Amino acid sequence: MAEVIDGKSVAEDVVQKVKALTAELVGKGAEKPGLAVVIVGEDPASQVYVASKSRTAKECGFHSLQHTLPADTSEQALLKIIGDLNADPAVNGILVQLPLPGHIDSGKIIQAIAPEKDVDGFHFINVGKLGTGELETAFVPCTPAGSMLLIERMRGKDLSGLNAVVVGRSNIVGKPMANLLLAANCTVTIAHSRTRDLPALARTADILVAAVGRPEMVKGDWVKPGATVVDVGINRIAAPEKGEGKTRLVGDVAYAEAAKAAGAITPVPGGVGPMTIAMLMANTVASAYLAAGMKRPSF
Numbered sequence: 001m002a003e004v005i006d007g008k009s010v011a012e013d014v015v016q017k018v019k020a021l022t023a024e025l026v027g028k029g030a031e032k033p034g035l036a037v038v039i040v041g042e043d044p045a046s047q048v049y050v051a052s053k054s055r056t057a058k059e060c061g062f063h064s065l066q067h068t069l070p071a072d073t074s075e076q077a078l079l080k081i082i083g084d085l086n087a088d089p090a091v092n093g094i095l096v097q098l099p100l101p102g103h104i105d106s107g108k109i110i111q112a113i114a115p116e117k118d119v120d121g122f123h124f125i126n127v128g129k130l131g132t133g134e135l136e137t138a139f140v141p142c143t144p145a146g147s148m149l150l151i152e153r154m155r156g157k158d159l160s161g162l163n164a165v166v167v168g169r170s171n172i173v174g175k176p177m178a179n180l181l182l183a184a185n186c187t188v189t190i191a192h193s194r195t196r197d198l199p200a201l202a203r204t205a206d207i208l209v210a211a212v213g214r215p216e217m218v219k220g221d222w223v224k225p226g227a228t229v230v231d232v233g234i235n236r237i238a239a240p241e242k243g244e245g246k247t248r249l250v251g252d253v254a255y256a257e258a259a260k261a262a263g264a265i266t267p268v269p270g271g272v273g274p275m276t277i278a279m280l281m282a283n284t285v286a287s288a289y290l291a292a293g294m295k296r297p298s299f
C-alpha cells in the first residue's frame with residue numbers, strides 16, 4: 001500500500017516558515033509583505049478559496065487586502081484596480097481569483113499585473129522565466145509549485161533518471177508542472193486527450209501527475225509499481241450513498257486502486273489543494289524579500 005502524502009501537514013510547515021520569514025524581514029526594518037486578493041462575482045468555491053487566502057495572509061503576518069467586486073464589474077474598472085495595486089508600494093503580491101465572469105478577458109487582466117507582483121505566476125514574463133530555467137526570480141504558479149514540493153519531500157530535489165508523465169496540458173498546471181520536473185532533471189512527457197494509449201504511457205512514469213479535471217480517470221492499472229502519484233484534480237461528484245443530494249470530492253485518480261500500486265500518493269482532499277494557498281504565501285514573502293533587495297528565501 002502506498003504512503004499517503006499529507007499535503008495539509010506540508011502546507012502547514014510552509015505557512016510556519018513564511019511566518020518566520022515575515023518576522024525576520026520586519027525585524028530588519030522592512031515593511032511587512034502585502035498581498036492583495038481580488039474576487040469578482042459570487043462563485044461559491046472562489047469565495048471559500050479567497051477567504052482562506054486572506055485569512056492565511058493575516059496568519060502569516062502580512063498586510064492583507066481584499067477587493068470583493070460585483071459580478072457586473074467592467075473590465076476597465078478591474079484594470080484600474082490592478083493599475084492602482086501595481087503602483088502601491090505596500091503591495092508585494094496581487095492575485096485575481098479565477099475564473100472571472102465571462103465578459104472579462106482573463107488574459108488581459110493577468111498580463112496587466114506587474115510581473116514582480118504576479119504571485120500567481122501567470123504573467124508571460126514569469127511563464128518565460130520558468131520555461132528558460134530562471135527560477136531565482138520567477139514566480140511559479142502555486143499548484144504546480146506545491147505539487148513539486150510534495151514530490152521533493154518523497155524523492156529529493158534531484159530527480160535525475162526518473163520518467164515523469166504529466167496528464168493535462170493547461171497553462172496553470174500541466175505546462176508549468178512539466179517545466180518544474182524538467183528543471184529537476186526528469187525525463188518528461190506531457191499527455192493529453194489526443195495522446196495514444198495513455199494507460200501504457202502512464203505505466204512508464206516513476207512520477208505520475210494527473211491534472212485533467214476528469215473524476216477518477218487514472219485507474220490503478222495505469223500506475224507503475226512504486227510510482228509517486230500526484231493528483232491535482234478536485235472534482236465534486238454525486239454521493240447518493242451519503243444521502244439524497246449529497247456530494248463528495250474526488251481527484252483525477254481512482255485513489256483506492258492506484259494506492260495499491262503506487263509507492264506514494266496524494267489524497268483528495270488533503271493533498272495538493274492545501275499546498276496551493278501555502279505556496280501563494282511563499283511567493284508573496286519571496287516577492288517582499290526581493291523588493292527589499294534581500295536574497296530570495298527557498299522552500
Ligand SMILES: Nc1nc2c(c(=O)[nH]1)N[C@@H](CN(C=O)c1ccc(C(=O)N[C@@H](CCC(=O)O)C(=O)O)cc1)CN2
Pocket residue numbers: 049095096097098099120142143234249268269270271272273274275276277
Ligand atoms: N488566481 C487563481 N485562481 C485559482 C487558482 C489559483 O491558483 N490562482 N486555483 C484554483 C482554486 N484554488 C485557489 O485559488 C484552490 C483550490 C483548492 C484548494 C484546496 O485546498 N482544496 C481542498 C478541498 C477544498 C474543498 O473542500 O472544496 C483540498 O484539495 O484538500 C485550495 C485552493 C482555481 N482558481
